Amino acid sequence: MPAPLRLGLLGCGDIAARRTLPALARTPELALAAVAAREPARAAAFAARFGGEPAASYEELLARPDVDAVYLCLPTVLHAHWAERALRAGKHVLVEKPLATNGADAERLFVLAAQRRLVLLENFMFLHHATQATVTGLLASGALGTVRAVSAAFTIPPRPDGDTRYDPALGGGALLDNGVYPLRAALRFLGDRLTVAGAVLRHDERHGVDLSGSVLLAAPDGAAAQLRFGMEHHYRSWYEVQGSAGTLSVEQVYTTAPDHAPVVRLCVGTDRSEIRVPAEDHFEAVLRFFARAVANPERTGSGLPLLDAESRRQAGLLDEIRAAAVRISV
Secondary structure, eight states: OOOOEEEEEESOOHHIIIIIHHHHHTOTTEEEEEEEOSSHHHHHHHHHHHOSEEOSSHHHHHTOTTOOEEEEOSOGGGHHHHHHHHHHTTOEEEEESOSOSSHHHHHHHHHHHHHTTOOEEEEOGGGGSHHHHHHHHHHHTTTTOSEEEEEEEEEOOOOOTTOGGGOGGGTOSHIIIIIHHHHHHHHHHHOTTOEEEEEEEEEETTTTEEEEEEEEEEOTTSOEEEEEEESSSSOEEEEEEEESSEEEEEESOSSOOTTOOOEEEEEETTEEEEEEOOOOOHHHHHHHHHHHHHHOTTOTTOSHHHHHHHHHHHHHHHHHHHHHOEEEEO
């Protein structure tokens, strides 16, 4: 077995502690080499708990020769800046979503990664779960006929006061936090030539962020995507794809628990069936994908070109959604 990819952690966020680093420990293709945080004591605590050596700063970690790649788990507004710093330091990058808050930043980063022959991967775990392969296979088989519409929602209950999602200076707001998930599903099923036909954002004057929203997207052939997102709702993590011959849907699709066996509900004509997908940890799945992509310099058959194109268009759509949105102050 080849030596594991040596990973540095930039930012000791909650998702890293709860899900990513435990998954990393179960993924032999990678090893945690170093940890950096804004507060050195926090980096030391993470290193003691998960392994690797604490670094005194982000810059020190990026300068380490024993770090091949970095995982960025920072506030949203810092993603693009530190992804660029990491790429310029010669490191492959796995970055929490969204990679960038605007299209220009995303485009610049992907151009830089291509110039330096480095992997830049936006961390949408659900795209790497076996559920997605099952759905992709059904669509490719023609089971639904021609795709006519996508509906998707990712909504969560209100967060506690002080949550970073309520801080505009850190890139808070529902669109960037959970709106990008249904947006990414629409891009996967309808392609990256989607345009914004309409949008609504509920804007919280007290916090200065959007609490929820809805978006209507149009594909060149007239297929449409209706998306909902927010952090003032009953929990929903779902998408539905409707075609000329059938419909499929999946619940708990964006935040699938590692012991949950998802069910793809399929309706073709009057026939209804359920396809149960084996449980797996999609954090492990995306880490394995990242390691394989780095180990494959030609990226042959890696799936990266599709993911890159979706990430670029997604960032551009964020600009267009904000520009087109009717804003309701609450």
